[in-house]
Amino acid sequence: MKAEYVTYRNESPYPFCPGCSHTLILDRLNAALGKLQLDPHKVVIVTDIGCSGLSDQYFKTNAFHGLHGRAITYASGMKLANPELKVIVIMGDGGCGIGGHHLLSAARRNIGISVLVLNNFNYGMTGGQHSVTTPHGGITSTTRLGNLERPLDIARTVAANGASYVVRTTAFDKELPNLIAEAILHEGFSLLDIWELCAAYYVPNNTLNRRTLEDLITRLEMRTGVIQKEERDEYARAYRKQTALQIGKPTLRSKSLEPHFKTGLDHPIRIVIAGAAGQKVVSTAALLGTGAVLSGLYATRRDDYPVTVMTGHSVSEVILSPEEIFYTGIEQPDLFLGLAPEGMKFSRRQFAALTERSTLYIRRDLLPIETRARTIPLDMGRVSKKEAAIVAVAAMLHHADLYPMPALQEAIRLKQRPEIAGETVRAIENSSKVIAFG
Known part of the structure; x- marks a missing residue:
């Protein structure tokens, strides 16, 4: 009889600041995993540096923690090595900026990993510096007079580059567990751009709360909900199919050289x-x-x-x-x-x-x-x-x-x-x- 997994969380308490939305999102992820009843041994949570990078250690699944901006590269390698794994990437807006090329390439390839972007508009672990998603006019420790840059629209960017399942929502969305579950089950690259609150830095600098967060999305004229959903070949499976006849065979034919000439050379x-x-x-x-x-x-x-x-x-x-x-x-x-x-x-x-x-x-x-x-x-x-x-x-x-x-x-x-x-x-x-x- 198949065991029922009541929770995928371990007993360790979260370390996040009071009011940080990371807690809310990770609880929603736990609910999604509970709904899917996946074997924890076949689930990998991959993170990089930043507050979101602390997340992987609080689940009973496999975990991998790596360099800032590189989480998607590790996750892609895991999916290629074992297409049966459910690979979930948790990264922040900082990681998206630092690893932007990896993000676009994974979307373009449609490799079957699920990316949860915990988007709080700043680098929360290092003092609240502005990131690629800081809204225009946003106050951070490095934009004291207001951010002059246009924010990166993560959801539309990956959609334009081939991601086959893209959602933008907030940490307060009651449907978030279902959206995460759907992303995990999706055969292809999926990304949830989850807007949230950094209680330590961005919230006090910008008087942001749940209601004004939703107003911000409206003011920036960014769509919410499912941005893109389509079916096309998932890269890891397509790669396995293409190379099926080569599996187990050497990439190059070994050809040894047998000495049959003599030389008098006795030193290098x-x-x-x-x-x-x-x-x-x-x-x-x-x-x-x-x-x-x-x-x-x-x-x-x-x-x-x-x-x-x-x-x-x-x-x-x-x-x-x-x-x-x-x-x-x-x-x-x-x-x-x-x-x-x-x-x-x-x-x-x-x-x-x-x-x-x-x-x-x-x-x-x-x-x-x-x-x-x-x-x-x-x-x-x-x-x-x-x-x-x-x-x-x-x-x-x-x-x-x-x-x-x-x-x-x-x-x-x-x-x-x-x-x-x-x-x-x-x-x-x-x-x-x-x-x-x-």
């Missing part, structure tokens, strides 16, 4: 490839590392490039080692490959750290350059821009004898489409000839 080698956008530096560094793994080595890679496309520096740091690598940074390179001024400038500290034991492979057109490293010029005049990095790396690989060239060729065939791989392999066949001397 730290390599910096300093080039420019369009030279395929990053993809070349990946091929260099893949060839190393095929040769029984450990390999790491770090890349750096600007947010722009086809302009600026492109730099990769690669470490090859017969032993496991625990630190991927390179402060003093063993090998430095200079392919473009942009990369040289970006890597100037590492370039300055080169010693007599280091080797610099550098395009001849970037010489002369002052360095203590052994310098190996590269004649790249006939090499196209998109092949610059792979040809130079192949030349370095051959000259430094890091691992067998066939390992790099196999890496190319594994990582590139057949038609591209053929071009790349042909490009590196005579790569050793770009080394001018040394």
Whole structure:
């Protein structure tokens, strides 16, 4: 026999100020839950910072308390992870302002969470500062001469952005338990913009009471009651339906690399490839590392490039080692490959750290350059821009004898489409000839 839940409240008393409407609203929420008789284990109350953020701890349901303005993000994640949960967000007008983008996105997606906005027109926990819903002319601790801003109409805003169930009412509405219950049962994003009284700050500053609160709604020409109610696909269920065939499957097919080439490398080698956008530096560094793994080595890679496309520096740091690598940074390179001024400038500290034991492979057109490293010029005049990095790396690989060239060729065939791989392999066949001397 199913147990009857007389109350969803625990025995802890509310901590709110005398006259605060939060008490009234939470009692209405308790009544709504009692009407629905939901399993408390399948209900989550999510809050953030502010007086309203204290609410979750007074119910026998699951609870989650997070950062200011972020309650909706946590709630959305819970609903996506478990669509069967009834997720209820309790937040204030302050949280709506701070997390406005999250509010709009949840409404737009129509994700099935229920949001109760305890809207008292100010930040009550921190001293009564004005918020995004403070009415024009409202007196707060930060608008002593009256608020100059137009208040945010939370209900109409989320309705315009796709919320499928929207209500505006007050904490004194006798139908509030039924409205909350309907919102919880609604399959989609629901929001109740509940106007209420902050007895500590906004009420004494603005002589607000139950009657004048209703007059304020009329003066601002804001509708009350059900603002929007429609049926459309709830996001969490639609997402599950779309991805049903992928559940339990890996997102990427695992493909291991089995070493079958040999190398005489017996110590770590730290390599910096300093080039420019369009030279395929990053993809070349990946091929260099893949060839190393095929040769029984450990390999790491770090890349750096600007947010722009086809302009600026492109730099990769690669470490090859017969032993496991625990630190991927390179402060003093063993090998430095200079392919473009942009990369040289970006890597100037590492370039300055080169010693007599280091080797610099550098395009001849970037010489002369002052360095203590052994310098190996590269004649790249006939090499196209998109092949610059792979040809130079192949030349370095051959000259430094890091691992067998066939390992790099196999890496190319594994990582590139057949038609591209053929071009790349042909490009590196005579790569050793770009080394001018040394």
